[in-house]
Amino acid sequence: MVPGETFTAIDIGSSKIKTIIGTFTEDKKLRVLGVGVAASGGVRKGNILDMDEFKKNVDASLLEAEKMTGEETRSVYLCVSGTSIDSVVGTGIVAVPHGEVSEEDVSRALDMSQNGVDLTNREVLKVIPESFALDNEAGIKNPVGMAAKKLEVRAHIFSVGENVLWNIKKGIADVGVDIYDVYPNVISAPEAVLTRRQKELGVVVVDIGASTTDVAVYEEGTLIFATVIPMGGEHVTSDVAIGARVSIDLAEKLKIEYGDLAFAKEEKAKDEDIQLSKLSKTETATVSKKYLSEIVRARYGEIFYFINAELKKIGKDGMLPEGAVITGGGAKMRGVVELAKEIFRLPAAVGIPEDSDLISGTSIGDPVYAGVIGTLLLSQRYGSHRHRLRLSFSVGGFWNSLKNLFSKLVP
Numbered sequence: 140m141v142p143g144e145t146f147t148a149i150d151i152g153s154s155k156i157k158t159i160i161g162t163f164t165e166d167k168k169l170r171v172l173g174v175g176v177a178a179s180g181g182v183r184k185g186n187i188l189d190m191d192e193f194k195k196n197v198d199a200s201l202l203e204a205e206k207m208t209g210e211e212t213r214s215v216y217l218c219v220s221g222t223s224i225d226s227v228v229g230t231g232i233v234a235v236p237h238g239e240v241s242e243e244d245v246s247r248a249l250d251m252s253q254n255g256v257d258l259t260n261r262e263v264l265k266v267i268p269e270s271f272a273l274d275n276e277a278g279i280k281n282p283v284g285m286a287a288k289k290l291e292v293r294a295h296i297f298s299v300g301e302n303v304l305w306n307i308k309k310g311i312a313d314v315g316v317d318i319y320d321v322y323p324n325v326i327s328a329p330e331a332v333l334t335r336r337q338k339e340l341g342v343v344v345v346d347i348g349a350s351t352t353d354v355a356v357y358e359e360g361t362l363i364f365a366t367v368i369p370m371g372g373e374h375v376t377s378d379v380a381i382g383a384r385v386s387i388d389l390a391e392k393l394k395i396e397y398g399d400l401a402f403a404k405e406e407k408a409k410d411e412d413i414q415l416s417k418l419s420k421t422e423t424a425t426v427s428k429k430y431l432s433e434i435v436r437a438r439y440g441e442i443f444y445f446i447n448a449e450l451k452k453i454g455k456d457g458m459l460p461e462g463a464v465i466t467g468g469g470a471k472m473r474g475v476v477e478l479a480k481e482i483f484r485l486p487a488a489v490g491i492p493e494d495s496d497l498i499s500g501t502s503i504g505d506p507v508y509a510g511v512i513g514t515l516l517l518s519q520r521y522g523s524h525r526h527r528l529r530l531s532f533s534v535g536g537f538w539n540s541l542k543n544l545f546s547k548l549v550p
């Protein structure tokens with residue numbers, strides 16, 4: 140890394156497009172220099188539905204961050220989310236020709252792990268090894284340099300719909316920047332909110348976005364499970380819109396201003412009528428705060444039960460000592476920690492990215508920045524900027540040839 144070199148990451152959220160420009164200090168701490176946020180009107184569930192709107196929003200977000208740094212961005216890292224992101228487990232076995240495992244052997248084993256996985260019309264974003272086995276010795280974290288005849292890997296393969304990714308790349312190229320690399324939010328967000336110790340002891344990260352909730356479980360320092368649940372904050376909002384018979388925009392305001400997961404349960408709490416005229420000039424009705432909070436709690440409860448069922452499937456429900464770390468915009472709901480504790484039967488906390496240095500003047504100490512900050516942190520660790528990807532949409536299949544170039548993240 141060149142001292143003072145700046146890096147840019149953009150999170151293509153369904154609710155907001157977030158841009159962070161930062162640099163890394165000698166001790167590898169991120170210093171945020173610029174922050175940009177724009178509404179995301181052209182993206183739904185991670186897919187672009189309106190290309191012009193998407194480009195306008197990306198441009199606005201990037202420009203806002205650039206204004207703070209006074210520098211023009213040429214290349215970016217992308218953080219992507221949505222229902223088209225998939226994570227499956229694959230295993231690969233290779234012979235070790237020289238009796239000592241080389242990086243090349245590890246790379247071949249990771250390639251092999253994708254063999255049995257159906258990747259029709261999908262593009263692999265990242266392949267993350269969970270553990271290796273040498274001959275018959277299992278549970279090895281980094282096998283390079285060890286003696287063995289046979290190397291086996293269990294890996295998590297993250298992929299995205301080919302068309303979804305192509306459209307995102309096309310939009311970003313039209314905005315006038317190159318792409319260094321693309322990370323799925325489900326593995327980026329945890330990087331911004333977890334300590335190494337939490338990953339060692341066992342923890343689940345829950346990123347509640349607008350359209351999806353990303354879940355990642357870590358134990359003994361590595362990722363052991365990841366999934367994307369097709370429900371998020373916008374489902375809460377639409378439940379409020381239907382239940383309170385108000386528009387989506389007003390429901391969003393109502394949810395954010397008055398929603399309270401704990402209030403719905405407090406039997407002694409005195410209910411109050413919320414005057415809708417405070418939030419909208421055209422409304423005169425009132426809504427009970429208790430009723431509103433019950434609606435919000437029902438959907439959050441459903442999301443959390445769903446996650447708990449996933450934890451149960453892998454035998455980790457109630458079993459992760461560092462508990463649940465909730466992040467993403469949906470983590471800002473009042474009472475979210477208490478509800479998480481109750482349903483997961485685990486300790487819980489909101490995960491907020493840390494601001495090491497507040498030069499930008501805009502705080503990144505907000506759970507909505509977990510994905511974009513985590514993407515910058517991952518990019519620093521894996522140094523994929525050394526090989527910038529140049530976009531050339533005139534050459535068909537260009538991306539396919541580069542498909543797996545930076546995809547294998549070995550610890």
Ligand SMILES: Nc1ncnc2c1ncn2[C@@H]1O[C@H](COP(=O)(O)OP(=O)(O)OP(=O)(O)O)[C@@H](O)[C@H]1O
Nearest residue numbers: 152153154155348349350351372373468469471472
């Ligand atoms: N104070 C708040 N209380 C409750 N919910 C909130 C609050 N602020 C934002 N949200 C919700 O957070 C969601 C947006 O979060 P976020 O910015 O993390 O989503 P996104 O990254 O754009 O979406 P996705 O990850 O699904 O693509 C919205 O549904 C919004 O209603």
Ligand SMILES: [Mg+2]
Nearest residue numbers: 152220348510
């Ligand atoms: Mg998100």
